[in-house]
Amino acid sequence: MKYLLHKMAFLVFTCSLAVSAQATTPEEDLAAFQNFFKHRFPNVETSDFSNGAYAIDPIGRENWEAIEEFPPYEPFIDEGQSMWETPFANGKTYKECFPEGPAIAGKYPHWSKQKGMVITLPLALNNCREANGEKPLKYKKGPINNILSYIAYESRGQITNVEIPSDDPAALQAYEDGKKFYYTRRGQLNFSCANCHLQNAGMILRTEVLSPALGHTTHFPVYRSKWGTVGTLHRRFTGCNKQVRAKPFKAQGEEYRNLEYFLTYMSNGLPLNGPGARK
Amino acid sequence: MTGKTKKWLGITGVLGVISSQFLITPTLLATEADIIKEGEAIAFDRTKGNCLACHYIDQAPSPGNIAPALTAMKSRFSSKEALYQQVWDATVKNPESAMPPFGKHGILSKSDLQKVIDYVWTL
Numbered sequence: 001m002k003y004l005l006h007k008m009a010f011l012v013f014t015c016s017l018a019v020s021a022q023a024t025t026p027e028e029d030l031a032a033f034q035n036f037f038k039h040r041f042p043n044v045e046t047s048d049f050s051n052g053a054y055a056i057d058p059i060g061r062e063n064w065e066a067i068e069e070f071p072p073y074e075p076f077i078d079e080g081q082s083m084w085e086t087p088f089a090n091g092k093t094y095k096e097c098f099p100e101g102p103a104i105a106g107k108y109p110h111w112s113k114q115k116g117m118v119i120t121l122p123l124a125l126n127n128c129r130e131a132n133g134e135k136p137l138k139y140k141k142g143p144i145n146n147i148l149s150y151i152a153y154e155s156r157g158q159i160t161n162v163e164i165p166s167d168d169p170a171a172l173q174a175y176e177d178g179k180k181f182y183y184t185r186r187g188q189l190n191f192s193c194a195n196c197h198l199q200n201a202g203m204i205l206r207t208e209v210l211s212p213a214l215g216h217t218t219h220f221p222v223y224r225s226k227w228g229t230v231g232t233l234h235r236r237f238t239g240c241n242k243q244v245r246a247k248p249f250k251a252q253g254e255e256y257r258n259l260e261y262f263l264t265y266m267s268n269g270l271p272l273n274g275p276g277a278r279k
Numbered sequence: 280m281t282g283k284t285k286k287w288l289g290i291t292g293v294l295g296v297i298s299s300q301f302l303i304t305p306t307l308l309a310t311e312a313d314i315i316k317e318g319e320a321i322a323f324d325r326t327k328g329n330c331l332a333c334h335y336i337d338q339a340p341s342p343g344n345i346a347p348a349l350t351a352m353k354s355r356f357s358s359k360e361a362l363y364q365q366v367w368d369a370t371v372k373n374p375e376s377a378m379p380p381f382g383k384h385g386i387l388s389k390s391d392l393q394k395v396i397d398y399v400w401t402l
């Protein structure tokens with residue numbers, strides 16, 4: 001317990017790289033963040049960062065492209081489509097809540113001034129279900145991944161475009177909290193997200209290439225061979241926290257929502273390409 | 280070589296053989312080798328030292344390349360103690376080091392950490 005975030009929160013926030021040490025506004029953070037990766041990987045087309053480690057690992061990419069010929073996430077898309085189309089007990093459908101759906105992934109996450117919180121797509125889907133008298137879905141495993149897969153697939157090609165509205169200081173605070181989370185070391189192993197996916201992106205950890213943080217949010221939900229199924233972004237956050245031997249936070253809790261807000265903003269300009277397939 | 284020297288060599292040799300069979304020396308030698316072997320096992324264990332995740336070690340399988348190769352340790356650290364301190368908490372010397380603080384955070388017990396140091400010191 002003694003390695004929990006709480007104890008670390010008061011520590012001086014030291015970013016190891018120039019990214020946040022000098023940048024102050026989200027716009028400046030964004031430029032510094034993306035430039036960092038463009039300098040480190042000068043031969044990678046910006047949009048190719050949506051492909052994670054496969055943008056920088058040619059051998060991994062070959063295997064991945066072979067997997068993509070018969071995508072393991074396809075059945076989940078089909079299941080999700082039927083969820084989207086099947087009416088709730090009250091006769092209404094998801095379309096009622098999302099008139100522009102199903103291709104709506106590019107609208108998330110976003111700041112809700114009215115609710116004073118970051119609204120993610122899974123949260124919005126459950127809000128819709130509850131408004132229509134349905135039970136909410138679990139946020140890490142299970143059927144939520146079906147409908148997320150369908151929506152992600154229909155949203156392919158949309159461009160990440162998260163906004164931090166300047167007319168609400170609470171939005172900026174949520175962004176800053178997410179950023180702080182990203183650069184804070186945690187767990188017995190004392191790693192921040194940035195230690196691996198920024199500072200050491202592209203290096204080899206045992207046999208794995210550390211994927212660049214830029215593009216991390218574009219391909220969720222993701223089919224992971226390790227999981228043998230499709231999982232949410234917050235499930236992945238949970239796994240990362242466990243890997244550094246930190247206590248994970250609640251999926252769709254404030255910490256992970258704000259982290260998603262920051263991290264997705266950092267990928268602004270990149271095309272959405274979910275659902276993805278990863279090792 | 281003089282006869283005297285030969286005689287002394289002979290006596291020393293006999294004493295050596297006797298002591299190596301009955302006295303402390305072999306126990307000490309074997310223990311040190313055992314500790315180094317044990318240290319190597321802890322260093323390679325993915326749930327313990329997991330050094331290879333980031334460090335190259337000669338002849339060891341699938342090392343990462345995040346951190347410096349573990350080689351010529353005696354020329355890089357002034358003493359075993361200095362090496363111990365580095366593995367105890369690498370952020371003392373370099374606050375930006377990504378290396379987990381193996382001692383400070385209790386990732387390894389003191390005795391396991393000492394064994395790892397005994398092993399790494401031989402590299």
